[in-house]
Amino acid sequence: MSAQPTIKDSRPTSRVMIETRQLAMEFSGFRAVDAVDLQVMEGSIHALIGPNGAGKTTCFNLITKFLTPTAGQIFFDGHEITRLDPADIARRGLVRSFQISAVFPGLSAVQNVCVALQSRTRRIFQFWKSDRSLADLEAEADAILEQVGLVEFRNVNAALLPYGRKRALELATTLALAPRVLLLDEPMAGMSAADVERVSQLIMRIRKGRTILMVEHNLPVVAALCDRITVLARGRVLAEGDYSAVSSNPEVQEAYIGSDHD
Incomplete structure (x- = not known):
């Protein structure tokens, strides 16, 4: 997990915009997401990362309400949205941008x-x-x-x-x-290096007045853009912090050795 983070124009506050409490999703006895506690602060760019099968896409689908959790709670700006549908939360200002255009x-x-x-x-x-x-x-x-x-x-x-x-x-x-909160599903997927740079700069421009949660496999992009990173492995939170903290975590390094990133 080697990359050189750049200086970010960070404006996170102490207000929690997205929160999950003991969030879980089970498929035929398999726990894809297992007791995930997550807090995304207002004004931050927060990334969910992890090796293949870590549960990050399932977690993202739960937060955006394309799946209903087996257990746990989801809150948006202090209000529980666990049982709302995607249209309801979109009207509240929680809007998802998909991996495929x-x-x-x-x-x-x-x-x-x-x-x-x-x-x-x-x-x-x-x-x-x-x-x-x-x-x-x-x-x-x-x-x-x-x-x-x-x-x-x-x-x-x-x-x-x-x-x-x-x-x-x-x-x-x-x-x-x-949107008050923008959820980006692998925004750099399939892009050339030039397009990655262009869209990275775009995300920095549009973050003003917004909170961004992204699933992203491009670790240099995560290092450059994100204020906070949550690393998932086997459906659970493995580590959390800024890029320097998570990239130096021995458990994170072990999880990524020999792994592809989705």
Whole structure:
């Protein structure tokens, strides 16, 4: 686990935005997540990492409510959300961005963001109507595209965007939902080195006023971006702290020896 962390613009506070208490998930007798206690502080970038089979993806799916836990509790900003569905928690400001880009390939970048803005305001997007129906949202959409460096691509169909730009567009549509907490599922997956650098800088730009929890396998990215890291192994918390602390932990080093990172 060797990497050179860079200086981060850290603004975590003492307020807990996401908390799990004894969180567990069992599949046919196998405990994929086992009594996980986690706290994600407001304003922080917090990573879940671990070798293959560590349980981090299952844990992420529990927090984002795509799975219902076998046991334990989940809290968002002090309120229990254990039994809520994904739409309910999204309305509260807990929004997930998926590993695989989820944009409309036949729509332009600005149209994709407008659709997301409509979703936030609960307006119905009707594909057969004129683009004029989206005109009143375009100013806000353009401001979001500027945040993610896509203004020059506003009229380009999503299908024609390079992979890294398409992932930036996905982040733009996520930002259109006005998240208080942004959950990123392997944001660097499949990217070239240049795209990794570009998206890393983008995440640092959009963190202002937000809390970010990410599952990420790219350890240099985790070192550069994250204020706090939780290492999972066999469904349990193995270590937690900043990159320097977890990377020097003998148990963490042993867990990663000879392991691929998912």
